[in-house]
Amino acid sequence: xxxxxxxxxxxxxxxxxxxxxxxxxxxxxxxxxxxxxxxxxxxxxxxxxxxxxxxxxxxxxxxxxxxxxxxxxxxxxxxxxxxxxxxxxxxxxxxxxxxxxxxxxxxxxxxxxxxxxxxxxxxxxxxxxxxxxxxxxxxxxxxxxxxxxxxxxxxxxxxxxxxxxxxxxxxxxxxxxxxxxxxxxxxxxxxxxxxxxxxxxx
Amino acid sequence: xxxxxxxxxxxxxxxxxxxxxxxxxxxxxxxxxxxxxxxxxxxxxxxxxxxxxxxxxxxxxxxxxxxxxxxxxxxxxxxxxxxxxxxxxxxxxxxxxxxxxxxxxxxxxxxxxxxxxxxxxxxxxxxxxxxxxxxxxxxxxxxxxxxxxxxxxxxxxxxxxxxxxxxxxxxxxxxxxxxxx
Numbered sequence: 001x002x003x004x005x006x007x008x009x010x011x012x013x014x015x016x017x018x019x020x021x022x023x024x025x026x027x028x029x030x031x032x033x034x035x036x037x038x039x040x041x042x043x044x045x046x047x048x049x050x051x052x053x054x055x056x057x058x059x060x061x062x063x064x065x066x067x068x069x070x071x072x073x074x075x076x077x078x079x080x081x082x083x084x085x086x087x088x089x090x091x092x093x094x095x096x097x098x099x100x101x102x103x104x105x106x107x108x109x110x111x112x113x114x115x116x117x118x119x120x121x122x123x124x125x126x127x128x129x130x131x132x133x134x135x136x137x138x139x140x141x142x143x144x145x146x147x148x149x150x151x152x153x154x155x156x157x158x159x160x161x162x163x164x165x166x167x168x169x170x171x172x173x174x175x176x177x178x179x180x181x182x183x184x185x186x187x188x189x190x191x192x193x194x195x196x197x198x199x200x201x202x
Numbered sequence: 203x204x205x206x207x208x209x210x211x212x213x214x215x216x217x218x219x220x221x222x223x224x225x226x227x228x229x230x231x232x233x234x235x236x237x238x239x240x241x242x243x244x245x246x247x248x249x250x251x252x253x254x255x256x257x258x259x260x261x262x263x264x265x266x267x268x269x270x271x272x273x274x275x276x277x278x279x280x281x282x283x284x285x286x287x288x289x290x291x292x293x294x295x296x297x298x299x300x301x302x303x304x305x306x307x308x309x310x311x312x313x314x315x316x317x318x319x320x321x322x323x324x325x326x327x328x329x330x331x332x333x334x335x336x337x338x339x340x341x342x343x344x345x346x347x348x349x350x351x352x353x354x355x356x357x358x359x360x361x362x363x364x365x366x367x368x369x370x371x372x373x374x375x376x377x378x379x380x381x382x383x
Contacts, residue, residue, distance in 0.1 A: 021288050022221040024253045025333075029228060032249055055227040062223045092220055139222075175224050 029055070030133045052133070053140035060144025063100065064087065080149045081108050088145055110142075130158070181186055222316055229330060239327035246329070250336020251343075261287065270322035273370050277305045280338065280368075289313045293300075295368075306354060308378050309364040329353050334366065338382065 022066040085097035089112075089157050099111035117134050135157035234252055261267075265283050270276045274297060281293045291311045299303035314331045329335070335351040335354045342349045348371040355361035 020257070021253075022224060024257055025221060025224055025249075028249045028253055029224075033231070033253075051231065052287070055224070055231055058227045059223045059228075063219065072316065154312060173270075 007199075023117065026134075026137060027120075050056025052136035053143070056137035056142075057138025057144035058140075059137075060141035060146075061148050063091075063141070064145040065082070071101070077106070077151060078102070080146060080151055081110070084142055084145060085110055088142075104191065222314060224334065225314055226317060229328075232379070233322060233325060233328070239325055241266050241331075243327075243329045243332045246332035247336040247339075250333035250338075251340035252336075253333070254337035254340025254342075255344050257288075257337060260342045266375040273303055276342075277307070277368065281307055284341075298367075304367070304369045308369065309366065312357065314360055315364075318358060326359070329356065329357075330358050331364070338366070338368065345367065 032134065033055075040140050080098060081102070085100045089095065093116045095116075095122050097110050098113045099109070101109040101111070115135075115138075117138065118131060140154040143153050146155075147151045204321060204364040227333065229242070229246070232245055234247065238244050246324075259286055260383075264287065265279075267279055268281065270279065274295075276297050277297075281295050282289065285307075286292050291309065293307040293309045293311055296306045298306065312331065315333065321330065331353070335353065339349055339351045352367050353365065354367040355363055355365035357364045
């Protein structure tokens, strides 16, 4: 034994070493911070979600301040969302978002078909109940980055692993419960940017 | 031909910042949740231990490190391979005693504290980077090397350098190693 390790041989899961550190830290934060409830008066579950989202928000704000210089010119709402889907996602996860949809009234749906923080959970339905814990930090991060770019937003996420629904048309933003069925999404991020649209949480 | 977006140099920097900033937000949250520095330190060490037990698998898969035959060899690998791989820095190594089971890693650059000038007010006993101690201890334990890992010096506390002390708790059994070859 002692043959070479070929980094590419491990396929798409082979990530930069320093990206691995973030993923392990994220997993540990989900495991540890989900449980403690400093303010037991309010609903415990919601509070834990807020803690992770709050952490993500602060990180997103700081990352937003480290934008490549050309993105400081982001002025339009859609440009900000495109920045998140391409530049921010590429920096964080070494890939682009798979989809961005909008109803042009301030609501956007960002889709990632293989969200890296969920991939280790496998592709079956058995961990579907646990998945929201692994999305809260990233929701906060997107919200924080938008805040740095000058946009107020509400960010929520949902996960579905249902089969593709072939009858859906292109370019049409559908009701939430139907949009979930599109493709094999691991993450839907819903962002209500600027106009304060309220989206009912699932 | 434009370079693929995810290969741009500044993205690598942002990715490193992601870990450092996330860690900073975590420490801030723990300081909010716990009154005592001692409790925050314990919590960071516990989280680090859990990370270390899994990180060592990633490290061994990436590095093709073979079995080590001495503690100093293990420390060299931690300093020159593991720290370089995950944190982009290479600490210096010193050995403290004649039985050669007490070592120090001298961090001239501490990436975890890159954005920290000083400890928060009223947190003089906080070991800001205590996650690192837990990671090292957890990783070593998974390869059957029990060790105590603590910060001996910390630049954030006014010391000139940041020093991590590693004391191996078991003696190397040379016979066992020879037999397994």
